[in-house]
Amino acid sequence: MPQHKKIYLASKSPRRRELLRQVGIDFEVLLLRDSPPRGPDVTELVLPGEAPEIYVSRVTQEKAIAAWQAIRSRRLLAHPVLAADTSVIIQQEVLGKPANRNEAISMLRKLSGNTHQVLTSIAVKYHDHLLQCTQKSEVSFANLDEAQIKAYCDSTEPYDKAGGYGIQGFAARFITHISGSYSGIMGLPLFETTDLLAQLEHLEPN
Template identity: 75%
Template sequence: MGYQQKIYLASKSPRRRELLRQVGIDFEVLLLRDSAPRGPDVTEIVLPGELPDVYVARVTQEKAVAAWNAMLARHLPPRPVLAADTTVVINQKILGKPADRDAAIAMLSQLAGSTHQVLTSIAVKYQHQLLQCTQRSEVTFAPLSDAQITAYCDTAEPYDKAGGYGIQGMAARFIEHISGSYSGIMGLPLFETCELLQSFKNS
């Protein structure tokens, strides 16, 4: 059997919710602030000279700690908090979520006909303990025409996703090969998540 204890998911991603349900993990969403008046609980700004794996691990850890503190401040029942962050990397350059259509087109143009990395870091925080790991996958895109890229960027799909695409959506037709974790590319590597929760339970 899998992990039985109910957890908090510190993410508004519908894909992460879907993936947790897929493996039978009971959870409640614990949202962090991402706007005014006091600003976001966690900013996703890359620090000068910060390497992609360091960046994604740092942001994930900050999300887990912020969500744990929010749980305490809201006087919610104490439960393990799961946080995650996904970043797309090509030639050591981090591609975040595109701000607009032009940014999405530029990202897809970089990814077309090449292989990039998808890093998803996960962290579980409970009491004074925090366990974390980062999963790395590789994704190879077929060459894409300008018309294919602009047609995709005319849909709503690219704009809330790192790298400007969703492997579980229409962009699947662009992908020649993946190496690693399909669920990790979606935003939550299920094998590693279940292992982390289980080791947390047994620690």
């Protein structure tokens, strides 16, 4: 996609904004509802028996479609919309964002001394086109003692991040190895994102 074209980013993640700026993509944030009274535009509950890969792909697709519907209903200029969802997976369990300190501590205990997967699915919606892919990375944690876990969970860092940690923050001290996409672990795999936007360029009408 030519860099002079703008997209909507259907995410409130500051990391995703930072990553898009890093590669020179012009964007405008399009926020979806995530609270009452009308309820969220997209719920992020894992369905019974739903595999992690299916879950992250489904939620991302729902976000992209809801965002495109919001563009139409708000009568905004029609630009492609980019949606994404990141989940941390350990032993087939999906770890989302911890709701409180106890949840954050529990997540860090599970990650300590183990290797987990980070799945980030991205989708681009524009008129009748919907392009999507899911990027998988692996992250290995050192063994953490209770003092390290609780000190980290006393900070503000765990609470808006899948799995309760940020690779670009203080938790980098815990990580012994990564395999895959660093930007994908942050929440937006840049190679795959720019590739989808380039594919979309060829699908757009003249």
